Amino acid sequence: MPDELELLRRANPVPHDGPHFGDGPLDQRAEWRLDRLPRQPRPTRRVSRARLLWGLAATGVVLATAFAALVGGPNTQPALAAPRPLTVRADSTPVPLTRLAELAATAAADGSPRLRKGTHVQSWSLSMTDGKPPVTLPEERVVRWRADDSHTELVVATDPRRPGRPVLTDEGGDPRVVADGHVLRRATYPPSWSDAPPEAPPPHTPAALRAYLAETVRTDSLDTPRLLDAVGELLDHWTLGARESAALVGVLADAEGLRAVGQVTDRLGRPGQAYVYEGEGGRRMLILDPRTGTVLGLETTFTRDAPEYGVRAGDVMDYNAWMR
Template identity: 50%
Template sequence: MSDELELLRAADPVPSGEGPWRDRPLHARAERHLNRLLHSGRTRRARRRLVLRAEAAVLALGAALAFTFSGAGAAKAVAVPVALAPRAGTASVSLDELARRAEARARAAGAADGPHRGSHVQSWCLSMAAGPDAAPPVTAPEEHLTRWRADGSGSELVVATDPRHPGRPVIDDTGGNWRTVNDGEVLHRKSYPAGPAGGQRGLAARTPPPTDPEALREQLAALYGGAGARTPRLLSALSSLRQEWTPGPRETAAIVRVLADAEGLRPAGAVTDRLGRRGQAYVYDGPDGGMNATRQMVVLDPRTGQLMGSEVTFTRALPDLRVKAGQVLSYETWMP
């Protein structure tokens, strides 16, 4: 197993057989599609793989589905991901109360507890074509780790891995060509030198998130696509911000206060995320700007307000895209 994968897992290890996020088997028709996909000799037209975020995913009419083998030599496959399900009957923490908790934590933070550039995220996402001849949607579960230093140097690492099944092969989509890859295979790795020509990729990368909620809202609107207009755009903008920066306590307090002021974002109860962490789920199921067919969920740490993850699921079936109500469109799981 690669040293890179060990480094990623050491950041937040999770037992592979625990939790409600375990896979469910494909039905017979889906297995036939997958077998035909794996054993077909036809060359398919390459298509660009898209990283989906909340509203962008809706507008692109994508479907975030991933496939992984149940064992190195097994024939049966299983489909992921399963939608996160807030636990019925659990107490909900209002966003206003969580904002107060985050603000109290921010007041106790030290001078060194600021944001740092870079992120650590696990995601499942891809674009999907419609029509009877469209290939089934397949992509590898990916883990991204980016780290940057004050002198501008840094690194980016993308690894194909399913954290629930360490050591087992996963399926990868490389330019529309599907293949199995070993768990931990490096899909992308790049180092950047120190200096202005290093990892300085744009204004967003050079601009730390503000600690004032109103200033943060303005920055999200200016740098990440009109976040001030509607809640779906706000959630998409926060995802983009989180890909560039890991917030400290003060920035986290500003994020939670902005969410508390967002229209239509309601508490949905306690939830266990895909890394086995306990969180509080907040759901937006209003107009999404596309086909009004999705529900967006953000998961926050109930003690600190830290952004733990986000998920988009379909609220109704879209037969042209071969998706069902309740199916996951995309998700991201964030780590410190």
Template identity: 65%
Template structure:
């Protein structure tokens, strides 16, 4: 032990008993060591398999220097692992890890849905904004297969209706969480990377005069809205809470609700059993919201609503049961939609 301590003392460029210890200038020996540390050529970058090692391969003569540069090597590891999750290499299908579920802020106070419905009705007193047909939605959906790892496909869809009852639909590959980065898409063939904002499809549809839900305007009465959602989702029996939430998604994929419609929907949700307030969240577009959870036999549904107006901001589904054959783990986000005006 004494020999090892002596080696450490000799390796210290500024020993505790040195005459220039503290804020004073370094002695000649310390200056020489510092110059070597700053200007000596760094060792060659290790190959990828060696970067993954938890500890660097230290030898007797390079242990001190390796400790100084290991922080930089660790940063390279994190960056390389992140890039490898996006692109698996030539000839291999890209793999993107599923986004983690939204996290409820631990110190937040849950807002009951009845109180949120009251706020929505107050906000709708002047009737503004108004209802409009069409939608603007950002979605993250998981694609799974038995012979490939699951992938998450981020897309943005804008649907606009014209006065002659025709409408256009624009779908682009983009992820607002990572602006400017390549985006994974499966349009047309196997999954591949495309540029951020890549147009997946741009279509114009002829006039449609259907008056069946969800093409017809949503009603302003709670009971009628419940029946409307049941018909829009093609449900022949009273919907369960998860089914009702999925029907809400169908509605919002066709309509941008006005203040009155949002208030009616908030009241309907407040009258629905099985929706538990859990607290404040920040959604994937950076918006502040209140979260309400429905946990049944299937995926866990989280509804995110504006705390002041009761507008539905998003809906998240996460896996509650692992499916190893598809690479699905408990807690993986299977589907997420964020609606905008």
């Protein structure tokens, strides 16, 4: 196994032989992009993660067909990557965001853990090339900052639900199968001293953090879709401490249309409370730690068919799982 993947796995608090990965106990992203999606021309290349990963989802049958074409032959054992939407436990009790904000504030009383610049995230993003079925691309990304304000980035193709099995990637614009842990990008960046969000440290009071998030997505009106966009941007730059997580839950508690739906198990096997926002054509589910309010994941799924793109209601557009 590649050394880089082993380092990532050791950084992951959830072991590969832990509780059921995947889709729960049967268990970046913006509404305006969803609104524009049916009216836009068919994309001809993968939309980059920096542009919020709004690639398109594949159904299981389409993925199996795509893999058969890629790796050749009905006897091949492909590593199907498309996740199903997370499922809320039917017997669970939703925890209101106001109550979770209280729990998070209590958990943050000692100030630990502390804020850290950098991120560790596993993503399942969807890509489509003109004339080909859409496919799901699982990646793990670790960004670490140094004392001199330079930073490193490591991105590998891996799916923790199926450790050791081949993984799809679209390096060069064409989907292909690579070994688990294949390095997609390894880079070192020079020092950066930007004092603008999301590079600047996030504050740890709800009012100040709300203003910070609005500046992050460059808006004067931080509605719920833009707020969820900003949360994704924030967590792609920072690993929040207890106080920042508590402040974030306080901001989310005031978000219109973000409703508690109950308990889920995320794709890294972690229990969480789910909060859903329904937009036109898409549903966004935010998963929070039930004790600390830490953001565990953010999932976007289609709520109606888009046959022109080869997707159906229930297909997952993207999913990000953040780790410490």
